[in-house]
Amino acid sequence: MVNRILLFFLLSMFISQAQAANGLKNTSGNDNLAVNQAVTGRIGNADAHLHISQYTDVARFWQASHAGDSLQSVTRTKAHHFLKKAILPTSLIATGLVTMAVPKQTVLSKYRIHDTMHDWNPTFHTTADDYLLFAPAVVTLGLGAMGVKGRNDFLNQSLLFTKAELLMSVMVYGIKYATRVERPYGGVFTSFPSGHTAQAFLSATFLAKEYGHISPWISVAGYATATGVGMLRMMNNQHWISDVLAGAGVGILSVEFVYLTHQHRCGKKNNLVFAPALYHKGGGVSMAMTF
Known part of the structure; x- marks a missing residue:
């Protein structure tokens, strides 16, 4: 009878330790998932920021180029007008x-x-x-x-x-x-x-x-x-x-x-x-x- 009680007690401890280990593993996996998500989010935000920055740079470059072209166009028009008048x-x-x-x-x-x-x-x-x-x-x-x-x-x-x-x-x-x-x-x-x-x-x-x-x-x-x-x-x-x-x-x-x-x-x-x-x-x- 004592042997049965001792065996039951050992099995109970083993099952408790196994469940604890499994919980720790799940917690670690969740943490890793959270970390991965956070890292992925940061990388995604960085990519988005880089994309926005590149878009802004391109837009500014296009605006500057367009303004320069407009100024050159106005200058050419004035020069052409003066040549006609001259x-x-x-x-x-x-x-x-x-x-x-x-x-x-x-x-x-x-x-x-x-x-x-x-x-x-x-x-x-x-x-x-x-x-x-x-x-x-x-x-x-x-x-x-x-x-x-x-x-x-x-x-x-x-x-x-x-x-x-x-x-x-x-x-x-x-x-x-x-x-x-x-x-x-x-x-x-x-x-x-x-x-x-x-x-x-x-x-x-x-x-x-x-x-x-x-x-x-x-x-x-x-x-x-x-x-x-x-x-x-x-x-x-x-x-x-x-x-x-x-x-x-x-x-x-x-x-x-x-x-x-x-x-x-x-x-x-x-x-x-x-x-x-x-x-x-x-x-x-x-x-x-x-x-």
């Missing part, structure tokens, strides 16, 4: 150079054209060309000052006109002193190009840019005035036709370039007044600013 003025300058290069006896020679014009009226003289060259610009700035809506507000009109004047002056006087072409009346070597004509066509182009959209006759009137200034410069024996053609090209080109590059637009407060000033024997520029 055809006329560069053609005028080239034609003026042709009249200087051909032999004196040919029809296109500046000497032949000069002699033909002065045969009509050798004693002709007027000072109208000293005043008409500013007329289109005065009209433009006057309309802007009165509040007539143009392409730009009055302040930006003044800035554009100022920059065009500076560019035109640098080009005209730089070419004059580089080429040193003698004037028709002789003794003075500042003939090419004509500064009066450059100023007149700058003013006409400025008027056409700001108010030519209202009516084409506004542009026609401006360019007719500028052409008259060029003709008077030749009839007054001040310039050759080559000087007038080149001056017209420089004036137009200056305005086109300034309008292309004028990016920083100021506010619309009319605190700056800039306009040509006309005198008895010449002209200048007047400017007033309120603070």
